Amino acid sequence: MTWGAQVMIDTENLATLLDTLCPMFVLVDDGGRIIRVGPTLQKLRPDQPMAGKNFLDVFELVRPRAVTTISALMTLAGAKVHLKLHDTPRTALKGLIAPLPHGKGAVINLSFGISILDAVGDYALTSADFSGTDLAVELLYLVEAKSAAMEASRSLNLRLQGAMLAAEEQAFTDMLTGVKNRRAMDVFLGHLISGNSPFALMHLDLDFFKSVNDRFGHAAGDYVLQQAARIMVEETRNDDTVARIGGDEFVIIFKGLADEIIISAIAGRLIDRLQIPMVFENNTCRISASIGTALSTQFTPPKAAEVLHAADLALYEAKRNGRSRHCLYSTLVDLQRTNAATDTPSE
Amino acid sequence: MHGLINRAIQSFVCATYGQSCWLRVTEAADLGFAEFEAMLVYDDDVTVRVMDALCADLNRPRAEILEDLGTYLVSHPNMEDLRRLLRFGGVTYVEFLHSLDDLSDRVRLAVSDLSLPELELREVNPMEYQLCCHPGLPGFSSVMVGVLRAMADDYGALAMLSHDGQEGEADVISIVLVESAFAEGRHFDLGRASYD
Missing domain, CATH: 3.30.70.270 (Reverse transcriptase/Diguanylate cyclase domain)
Structure with missing residues (x-):
């Protein structure tokens, strides 16, 4: 077994593991070329395979903005980065960079952050697209449940306000003096x-x-x-x-x-x-x-x-x-x- | 009783039997009003009187009406919001069944003063389940039978549902899954916008 084959098997195992744990990962080599992406991330661009492209050609770094090279990106290990897809819909993503040992590239795990509300609509995502421990689906549930409850409260408030105005209109008493x-x-x-x-x-x-x-x-x-x-x-x-x-x-x-x-x-x-x-x-x-x-x-x-x-x-x-x-x-x-x-x- | 429950009954009666039936019922129940507010809380007695009047008006047993109410809550276009919230429970019908354990907690997260009885799912075997409806809301297990039946359709699963007696104070519902992917089922996207 050559050294190259050893690396390939490791990469394969790693990618399989990541598919399950964090289906929005990007695996890049030391030159910043994408080796593999998670299935959910690929769903964002179903017709354009991301593997093989340069990471910075697919994603634009929004924060920190100064980073334009892959070597600069690698120095951000452990820090939170903000990204956007280059072409529309320009979904905002949050990312965390974890370098692989021996300078063999990095795993960049992405997530939607607050843009999830638009993203699930834009990309027709389902519960299966999120890992079982991801709170994304619970978040979406809460947003819908709270919105529905808020809407019901708001309509009650409007009706109560109307009733209050009507009552005031009909009142015969001067509130200050009682006459x-x-x-x-x-x-x-x-x-x-x-x-x-x-x-x-x-x-x-x-x-x-x-x-x-x-x-x-x-x-x-x-x-x-x-x-x-x-x-x-x-x-x-x-x-x-x-x-x-x-x-x-x-x-x-x-x-x-x-x-x-x-x-x-x-x-x-x-x-x-x-x-x-x-x-x-x-x-x-x-x-x-x-x-x-x-x-x-x-x-x-x-x-x-x-x-x-x-x-x-x-x-x-x-x-x-x-x-x-x-x-x-x-x-x-x-x-x-x-x-x-x-x-x-x-x- | 929480206004949301009363409002659900009102909405069901109006959509199924018409506004005139609802007005007869509210009059017979001596409500003094015809519209429940979803976000107010009413005396339990009010709901009891409405259900008594409804059973008398329709000349049907309470359990049957409540099952229909459960089906209505999931399958009627008026209730699309509620169906969506239930579908967040899982990708498959079995996952949904398991999510029922959390239903009362999920409901409380959305509306803090709405408390539903605890539900407990027991897996007899992968095709057979029992749902324990703990006490707290009379007739809840009948509503749940309707909800479970309609949700099976929603997921495209073929299931047989029946009341399976009582265990202590809890009502037991038996769920037999004949086929989990029987039909296509209704579409569900996490994103609301794309659904509309």
Whole structure:
């Protein structure tokens, strides 16, 4: 037996062993020529036998990039290298170089790394293409199982989010103060008008609220709004409606009330109580309120927007007269009539 | 009961007997809703009521319906995802049978709060196996008979399946492999994309 034959038998035995243990191996000779490749690796290029070619003609070294010769490659023994196939699909591969004894070449074991997800599709690989101890198939199983579970969770999240938005949309309560919100007020106002029930509508605006917010922060502002809402609820009857319709704007609807003397008394009490300083975290917050009131009976037939607008005009008049005032829409109308009467002769 | 199990029943009933049957069943079971969420957990009692209502509506024994459910889980196009996950178990039907020992662990890896009963495969001889279904999910062994039968078709194996009584609290399924490469079987690639 010649020395050459001895080497050939060794190579043959080694290749058979490697076929089983690491089916993506490359066996190269000392000149960098490929002697054998594992069956799975050859599956990546079924029509172009890799054996016989130069390793660096089939694979491009991505990292470390400086290596362009086979002798330089051999110095990377034991280190992890990143490679790519030269032609498309340019699948990324990880590799480990193990030199054979006596400078007789090397075994380079390759694996897909994270590119396995594309590779199994590109090359129609099956479980049989991976060695029994390779976790590749388990990895693929997990990716699919987790993706399916994630998709189910995601669709549940979307539906829950939709339900949450719908619930918020339908909510009638102002989350901060616990009184009704704008939406509830609109609905309630609609009911009163369609049921022909007389009512008084009070539009209340907190004075100096912005300065509380600016000086003591939003937490203080929120506290003041909560206290103000509580006072309004306490000063009204159970079947009256208190609603917060904007930042520091409230509307109170008094069902069946058309007596301006009673209305004015309630407005006076509200302003008195709201003027009492509130203490929040050792800061004294001072606010007050301006109020405008309109009666539904002042309109035939009353419309929601009309009554609201009238209360709004009265509120504006109250603010114009200095803060902490109440103004009735009827007073405003009388005033305008008087002004018109006194203006007329001078024309 | 995990929503995935309830959702599987819903999907099976809708695909096999139609939406109207499912609505009758949910009404008879007094669910108060018609759609199960796959990723929520429901009271066990809810599933029991649905199965009772379904048996009454179809006038068929529970075990038979559950076997059909098992077959549906593997063979219906709606359930392709699940079939693929099961096929990861092995290259041949026998390998797949052996992978059942890990099924409950595999399921837990994917969905941590879904726990299926332990399965234990015993090889009587290379053509004859016994699958022990441990307790924890009533009717699971019936579903498994359907799953195993459909998976045999999937692999192209010819197998005979039957309930083989009980061992303690465990249900035993007997699997007799008549021929392991009887037909072509359905195609399976590891890569999803190439399958689509």
